[in-house]
Amino acid sequence: MPRLDDVARAAGVSKATASRALSGADGVSAATRERVQRTAEELGFRVSGAARRLATGLTRTIGVLTPSVDRWYFGSVLHGVADAADAHEHDVLLYDLGVLGKGGHERFERFLRRGEVDGLVTITWSLGDRDLQRLAELRVPVATVGEPAERTRSFSLDDDTTGVLVTEHLLGLGHRDVLHVSSATEVQPFAASSSDRRATSYERTMAAHGLAARPIVTVPTTLVGAHAAAMALLERPDRPTAIVAGTDEVALGILVAAQQLGIRVPGDLSVTGVDDIPSAAAFGLTTVRQDPAQHGRDVVAWIMRELASPSERPDTSRTTYAPELVVRASTAPPR
């Protein structure tokens, strides 16, 4: 494996010049640079990242702390992060903390001990407020995506509006008896969790129309869990004419349950979700769209800016994305 020294010698220059020529720094004549680059190419030279890191102190790596990546939302954010990082010639170091509680925190500790990154993005649910505080002390740009955070910069859907959007939509169709089904957060949230804020925005909207909000029903976040809970819910005698679900997974759980119980959607029941996961389209689910991959790209863009010109005091501002209502076949006027 050829070293920089070899390239330098072969090109008839010093290591210093070879380094400058290859890294694109100036102080090298065009001719020399060209020659060095060609020799490097011929020799099949590859810079040693380790050596470069040691010398510069920069890793050209950004870390991602996330709950299990096998879930759509987290995977999507990660996909966006990877995409943008790659565009900036940076690597992505993945720390999958797994389902919270189950060893996730030890993994986090290991990251703190061992992780070397230039920037860090944490995805919703990964961490509690105290942990975020410790990250902030890491002296690298840290951002959270999926939930507004106190301690760090954050990128997230404007949850205060999602409830308004779907509820208004249903009320506009003539519904009066609208129930909100929220998904249980699996971890102690920072301040008010996404699901809480989505629920609150539903309640606010109902109140604004002089309607009584039904008590929020909370079900598991997974499709299976939501489905099981929905089976019980839909058989209650006081079934509403419309349900605002906190996420698409919950909404789909309800859809499946309804089908199995012979309740027609949207004839007997209207249902809305939030997220616009890929299967939502297939099921004709009316929902609120968000683009997690884009959030991922945006957070990387911010990190890169921060790396290029660090802001004096830690930037803890929040970016919220406007939700977009997507009307499909799961909502209709009540019978």
Place this chain on the structure above:
Amino acid sequence: MPRLDDVARAAGVSKATASRALSGADGVSAATRERVQRTAEELGFRVSGAARRLATGLTRTIGVLTPSVDRWYFGSVLHGVADAADAHEHDVLLYDLGVLGKGGHERFERFLRRGEVDGLVTITWSLGDRDLQRLAELRVPVATVGEPAERTRSFSLDDDTTGVLVTEHLLGLGHRDVLHVSSATEVQPFAASSSDRRATSYERTMAAHGLAARPIVTVPTTLVGAHAAAMALLERPDRPTAIVAGTDEVALGILVAAQQLGIRVPGDLSVTGVDDIPSAAAFGLTTVRQDPAQHGRDVVAWIMRELASPSERPDTSRTTYAPELVVRASTAPPR
């Protein structure tokens, strides 16, 4: 930020001894080791990964090349890889090549130029055979998961049996007119792709029972795509009594289409899938279970073994996992 030197000085030993003490190498008395470790702890010392890498030539990192991680299968494998890698104190470097064709290959080239890993796992669809060849020349353990590969070690579901399992199941229920719906592979496969082999195993099973296999129908891999195709398919007059789908996503697409067309499942139509994705349970889909996360853990275990004691010639053996039939409510005897 304290350096090893500082720790050594504070503990009254040399850098050499401090290094040995902290890295767990022997040649240090228990007392000294304990003392050094305590001082390191007190000073908040963290080894510089960059320096360690430079000195040892080892990155303690394993790379993952994958198509978009926002899809369940890929995300699940990655989850398993991350889990196992963490257990072995290794980091995970993610290279999300994205949807193939769309710049994925340039990303691959970048990886080749820049990626420094001790071991590499590539997930199905990431690469063609020629690329795999180039990876094999990288002098690090390489394994493929999700599909048997010629050039590398591989871990995958035994696709030659999945078709047997579900087809036998349907025939056992009394079905005679069984159709196979396959999903289109998005990239040129190595040899015979998963979907091809699943299809073949269906055909073989039909033949073994003296039944005519219907021509294979191919639909897009995504739920939406499959759904659209299924809408047309199910309205044809020669609708079969049972459908063997190549994946759960396709199966769900069919399920949704059936529901919208008023075709009862399993009354009018039985449907099976493959994968046992999380939502399969909620939909009561009869399917073949596989555990991608486990494959991910296994591949890491292999890499670790290979790192500990490299085999002489490249190990290109294949591990195949026995598929497991999960019977749910989407299959029943034909009417």
Place this chain on the structure above:
DNA sequence: CGCCGAACCGGAACCGGTTCCACTGTCGGG
């Protein structure tokens, strides 16, 4: 024609660990 500065380049000092090798002291065996 002489002087000055910009452009280019080389030498050498890092970056922070690991590891080979030589050295000391101690202990068991002959």
Place this chain on the structure above:
DNA sequence: CCCGACAGTGGAACCGGTTCCGGTTCGGCG
């Protein structure tokens, strides 16, 4: 009692880049 083996330790040479600093060279200007 002496010698060899061996455990424990320190010195120093790496690993492979980047970058500071100082030295040439050369063109332009007074």
